[in-house]
Amino acid sequence: MYKRQGVLRWLTSEMDRRYELFETVSARNISGYNRKAGRGKKLPYLAVFIDELADLMHMYPGDCLLYTSRCV
DSSP, X not given: OHHHHHHHHHXXXXXXXHHHHHHHTTXXXXXXXXXXXXXXXXXXOOOOXXXXXXXXXXXXXXXXXXXXXXXX
């Protein structure tokens, strides 16, 4: 679980970091940020796929619920 929990924790911190970047240029999403950002500052899109989410939430309900509810 530690590896999965670490990935979910990183994902939520990355999401918060990106929201702060959006705020600095008054953007609402990645497309808007990339249009306004200078060269070399563009953000890539991220996609995360979680296999067997139900099993993960059954085994570690507190941690998984906290992280996945913030990301969805």
